[in-house]
Amino acid sequence: MTTITRFAPSPTGRLHVGNIRTALHNWMLARKAGGRFLLRIDDTDAARSREEYVEAIRADLEWLGLEPDGEERQSERLEKYEAAFEALKAAGRVYPAYETAQELELKRKIQLGRGLPPIYDRGSLKLTDEERAAKEAEGVVPHWRFRLDHEEPIRWDDGVRGLQKFDPAQLSDPVIRRADGSWLYMLPSAVDDLDMGVTDVLRGEDHVSNTAVQIQMFTALVATRYSGAQMPRFAHEALLVGKEGKLSKRLGSLGCDAFCERDIEPEALVAMLARLGTSQPVEPIADRAKLVEAFDLSTFGRAPAKFDDTELDRLNAAIVHQMAFEDVKDRLPEGMDEAGWHAVQPNLTHVSEASDWWKLVTGPIESCEFSPEDSAFLAAAAQALSWSETPWQDLTATLKQSTGRGGKALFLPLRQALTGMDHGPDMKELLPLIGEAEARARLERAAS
Numbered sequence: 001m002t003t004i005t006r007f008a009p010s011p012t013g014r015l016h017v018g019n020i021r022t023a024l025h026n027w028m029l030a031r032k033a034g035g036r037f038l039l040r041i042d043d044t045d046a047a048r049s050r051e052e053y054v055e056a057i058r059a060d061l062e063w064l065g066l067e068p069d070g071e072e073r074q075s076e077r078l079e080k081y082e083a084a085f086e087a088l089k090a091a092g093r094v095y096p097a098y099e100t101a102q103e104l105e106l107k108r109k110i111q112l113g114r115g116l117p118p119i120y121d122r123g124s125l126k127l128t129d130e131e132r133a134a135k136e137a138e139g140v141v142p143h144w145r146f147r148l149d150h151e152e153p154i155r156w157d158d159g160v161r162g163l164q165k166f167d168p169a170q171l172s173d174p175v176i177r178r179a180d181g182s183w184l185y186m187l188p189s190a191v192d193d194l195d196m197g198v199t200d201v202l203r204g205e206d207h208v209s210n211t212a213v214q215i216q217m218f219t220a221l222v223a224t225r226y227s228g229a230q231m232p233r234f235a236h237e238a239l240l241v242g243k244e245g246k247l248s249k250r251l252g253s254l255g256c257d258a259f260c261e262r263d264i265e266p267e268a269l270v271a272m273l274a275r276l277g278t279s280q281p282v283e284p285i286a287d288r289a290k291l292v293e294a295f296d297l298s299t300f301g302r303a304p305a306k307f308d309d310t311e312l313d314r315l316n317a318a319i320v321h322q323m324a325f326e327d328v329k330d331r332l333p334e335g336m337d338e339a340g341w342h343a344v345q346p347n348l349t350h351v352s353e354a355s356d357w358w359k360l361v362t363g364p365i366e367s368c369e370f371s372p373e374d375s376a377f378l379a380a381a382a383q384a385l386s387w388s389e390t391p392w393q394d395l396t397a398t399l400k401q402s403t404g405r406g407g408k409a410l411f412l413p414l415r416q417a418l419t420g421m422d423h424g425p426d427m428k429e430l431l432p433l434i435g436e437a438e439a440r441a442r443l444e445r446a447a448s
């Protein structure tokens with residue numbers, strides 16, 4: 001059976017690093033199995049869903065290189081949910097509930113006050129036909145709950161967490177539909193997973209108890225409208241937390257736009273998120289195929305995965321150091337050719353820093369203060385400068401001979417005179433780019 005995974009964001013905001021990670025893992029799982037990766041827009045909440053976020057989600061996935069093999073929108077599938085709802089209702093698995101939000105809150109408070117778990121007491125399920133009719137005559141419009149089967153223990157073998165067991169009696173019958181007819185997340189998601197042949201549901205561990213409930217929905221749907229359909233496998237990955245060990249507000253709003261602004265390469269983010277929280281080492285692997293090949297749910301740990309910005313910068317640098325000129329040339333400063341790229345590349349953490357280093361070639365450069373001895377040395381350097389394929393090697397060899405200088409005393413004043421800085425790209429690569437006339441002018445200026 002073809003592996004089908006889905007990434008199912010609600011378009012109520014931008015993607016953040018946590019759901020980017022879930023998207024990536026679903027993409028990898030599908031790619032590794034030669035299967036399909038679907039984007040499902042969970043937009044049943046019309047009030048909170050916005051088209052601009054749908055577009056941003058698509059653009060973010062494209063930037064990340066996680067192109068989906070298909071896209072579905074829940075808002076276009078409402079008849080499917082309606083039909084499933086009717087089937088479940090006919091089977092007695094869905095019932096109307098009349099409590100107001102305030103009544104429910106009060107019940108919760110009382111239960112908690114008595115030290116009891118705040119499980120819905122099925123007040124509405126216990127109503128007689130007459131009581132129900134009376135409520136409706138009063139004009140109370142019901143919302144709808146899915147009736148959990150308390151006799152049916154819930155178990156599944158989770159791809160990350162291993163065997164999971166839930167006692168349905170310890171769960172509330174979930175509300176699946178509001179009084180205005182709109183859908184909550186639970187039922188549409190289960191309907192879609194069956195209808196689209198999703199084989200693997202991989203999501204964050206904040207969904208574990210939803211899965212418990214949805215397993216009963218899957219079973220009820222297969223017994224009614226979706227006979228012959230296969231319930232997906234489930235895996236819940238540990239959540240992503242900040243370095244400080246908590247899911248910070250910052251992390252919850254850290255998205256592709258912020259990474260772009262920081263000039264983080266998508267490959268760096270992908271390499272990091274692919275393995276964070278797994279037993280595999282996080283490495284600067286730019287080759288997707290390699291990451292996909294090594295993807296293995298059994299390496300995923302139960303402990304929260306820690307997201308560290310410093311580590312991301314480190315990975316970014318390592319990815320940038322591997323990038324070919326062809327892949328970056330459109331982002332480089334005017335006039336920087338392949339030799340220029342190779343000269344500055346090892347000094348970069350982010351590609352955007354190339355323009356700072358390029359100023360050392362194009363000038364003007366900062367002027368440095370030199371001692372009288374160094375000035376004399378630089379005057380000799382201006383004299384000695386001769387041009388070849390290897391001007392830096394020639395210059396330093398000549399000066400070493402003629403002045404007896406070595407090490408820092410030889411190299412530092414030259415670097416300072418030629419670039420205005422104490423450190424920077426390899427002078428062997430930089431000097432040919434600066435050019436003979438400009439190099440001599442800089443040395444003479446420093447000597448004077």
Ligand code: GLU
Nearest residue numbers: 008009010042185189203
């Ligand atoms: N729309 C849901 C969410 O963003 C999807 C969860 C799921 O993967 O089923 O949390």
